[in-house]
Amino acid sequence: xxxxxxxxxxxxxxxxxxxxxxxxxxxxxxxxxxxxxxxxxxxxxxxxxxxxxxxxxxxxxxxxxxxxxxxxxxxxxxxxxxxxxxxxxxxxxxxxxxxxxxxxxxxxxxxxxxxxxxxxxxxxxxxxxxxxxxxxxxxxxxxxxxxxxxxxxxxxxxxxxxxxxxxxxxxxxxxxxxxxxxxxxxxxxxxxxxxxxxxxxxxxxxxxxxxxxxxxxxxxxxxxxxxxxxxxxxxxxxxxxxxxxx
Amino acid sequence: xxxxxxxxxxxxxxxxxxxxxxxxxxxxxxxxxxxxxxxxxxxxxxxxxxxxxxxxxxxxxxxxxxxxxxxxxxxxxxxxxxxxxxxxxxxxxxxxxxxxxxxxxxxxxxxxxxxxxxxxxxxxxxxxxxxxxxxxxxxxxxxxxxxxxxxxxxxxxxxxxxxxxxxxxxxxxxxxxxxxxxxxxxxxxxxxxxxxxxxxxxxxxxxxxxxxxxxxxxxxxxxxxxxxxxxxxxxxxxxxxxxxxx
Numbered sequence: 001x002x003x004x005x006x007x008x009x010x011x012x013x014x015x016x017x018x019x020x021x022x023x024x025x026x027x028x029x030x031x032x033x034x035x036x037x038x039x040x041x042x043x044x045x046x047x048x049x050x051x052x053x054x055x056x057x058x059x060x061x062x063x064x065x066x067x068x069x070x071x072x073x074x075x076x077x078x079x080x081x082x083x084x085x086x087x088x089x090x091x092x093x094x095x096x097x098x099x100x101x102x103x104x105x106x107x108x109x110x111x112x113x114x115x116x117x118x119x120x121x122x123x124x125x126x127x128x129x130x131x132x133x134x135x136x137x138x139x140x141x142x143x144x145x146x147x148x149x150x151x152x153x154x155x156x157x158x159x160x161x162x163x164x165x166x167x168x169x170x171x172x173x174x175x176x177x178x179x180x181x182x183x184x185x186x187x188x189x190x191x192x193x194x195x196x197x198x199x200x201x202x203x204x205x206x207x208x209x210x211x212x213x214x215x216x217x218x219x220x221x222x223x224x225x226x227x228x229x230x231x232x233x234x235x236x237x238x239x240x241x242x243x244x245x246x
Numbered sequence: 247x248x249x250x251x252x253x254x255x256x257x258x259x260x261x262x263x264x265x266x267x268x269x270x271x272x273x274x275x276x277x278x279x280x281x282x283x284x285x286x287x288x289x290x291x292x293x294x295x296x297x298x299x300x301x302x303x304x305x306x307x308x309x310x311x312x313x314x315x316x317x318x319x320x321x322x323x324x325x326x327x328x329x330x331x332x333x334x335x336x337x338x339x340x341x342x343x344x345x346x347x348x349x350x351x352x353x354x355x356x357x358x359x360x361x362x363x364x365x366x367x368x369x370x371x372x373x374x375x376x377x378x379x380x381x382x383x384x385x386x387x388x389x390x391x392x393x394x395x396x397x398x399x400x401x402x403x404x405x406x407x408x409x410x411x412x413x414x415x416x417x418x419x420x421x422x423x424x425x426x427x428x429x430x431x432x433x434x435x436x437x438x439x440x441x442x443x444x445x446x447x448x449x450x451x452x453x454x455x456x457x458x459x460x461x462x463x464x465x466x467x468x469x470x471x472x473x474x475x476x477x478x479x480x481x482x483x484x485x486x487x488x489x490x491x492x
Contacts (some may be wrong), residue, residue: 123469124370135441135472166441195381195412198470199445223369224444224470226381 069151
């Protein structure tokens with residue numbers, strides 16, 4: 001599949017994403033001079049540590065689609081826990097097929113299951129698949145393009161649900177209070193590195209009672225800011241400037 | 247080569263880059279709601295139009311290497327003029343080979359020739375090639391990784407010269423004066439779009455007597471900010487905030 005050595009002149013996304021995931025996990029990062037979880041210099045009582053994770057393309061499935069794709073009675077098998085408690089990358093992968101038979105052969109399923117299925121891609125993934133996808137908050141899929149999911153035991157045609165997930169930050173409500181923001185607000189993420197500092201605005205705040213502080217950006221965003229080279233990462237209110245000290 | 251339909255599950259970079267180049271050129275952009283050359287709302291006497299172009303991976307060659315790669319007496323054949331006067335994409339392409347025989351089969355040569363050869367890649371290209379490349383200003387290649395270039399008539403081993411080119415803005419000195427910057431300074435580029443505004447700091451000013459105002463970012467940066475969806479593009483001094491009106 002896509003794990004073969006890259007000799008075709010196209011970018012082997014799986015390789016990139018594996019490397020990026022290793023970097024994010026701090027496991028044998030080939031170029032890492034720092035981990036993406038770096039100390040925030042935000043003033044006052046703000047949280048001291050800010051984890052920035054790169055979400056590679058993935059699929060959320062409903063129970064019914066798990067059974068259609070993987071067989072009657074099948075449930076997802078957790079492979080690796082994600083940072084947020086209760087969430088995991090599953091052993092299961094699906095093929096995502098777009099128009100004109102373009103496809104992504106191995107897209108990871110994340111668990112647990114949800115009330116409806118959804119595919120989250122980066123911009124380059126969507127071009128690869130031949131789809132024009134909008135940026136949406138997770139779960140807001142009305143009017144988005146569909147696709148076909150292919151599993152080992154069956155096929156599901158999604159009439160909608162393929163999105164580029166809006167970048168976002170998970171936090172609990174106490175943390176949100178410290179930042180002076182509420183669920184649904186937007187913030188700015190400043191990723192500082194040598195000659196390559198990038199500020200991502202429009203970072204959606206997803207605050208609830210239990211989430212840990214964690215920013216999710218996609219692979220395109222992670223590559224553009226070269227996250228593994230970051231020397232400093234900072235969350236700012238949308239109207240706020242970075243610390244003068246940086 | 248890499249122009250085949252993408253059915254392998256890897257991203258077809260040539261397709262992406264072709265689309266991006268078409269978008270930049272304003273030719274039949276599949277998703278474009280605006281062109282990257284948009285009116286700047288910068289206050290005062292600043293230039294009214296700001297062109298932002300995406301530089302796909304490319305190679306600059308010296309005369310000697312052109313002859314080695316393409317045959318004795320060979321000179322580059324202009325295929326398409328670039329926006330900056332006197333510069334062009336050549337008909338010629340080379341294969342760029344990295345460690346462990348990973349390679350990019352078709353990398354465009356830009357003209358005219360230079361005193362020494364240099365390869366400019368995006369971060370994803372470098373991962374694809376298996377190289378850990380630094381961000382450098384064009385021409386500053388001391389201590390950078392090398393590679394092998396393969397042409398139809400010969401091979402060149404570059405001991406150094408593979409870089410991720412620092413994003414930059416070309417302008418003439420009169421324009422630089424209006425912005426209040428000098429050659430070698432850095433600025434910020436703010437690319438505003440629905441739910442996806444990104445600020446690229448560390449944008450190098452390359453000011454001379456004759457250049458036209460034009461920002462160059464690479465494919466990773468262009469994909470992250472989804473440049474073709476941009477509704478507003480703005481150049482700011484490094485210490486300056488965006489207009490309150492935006």
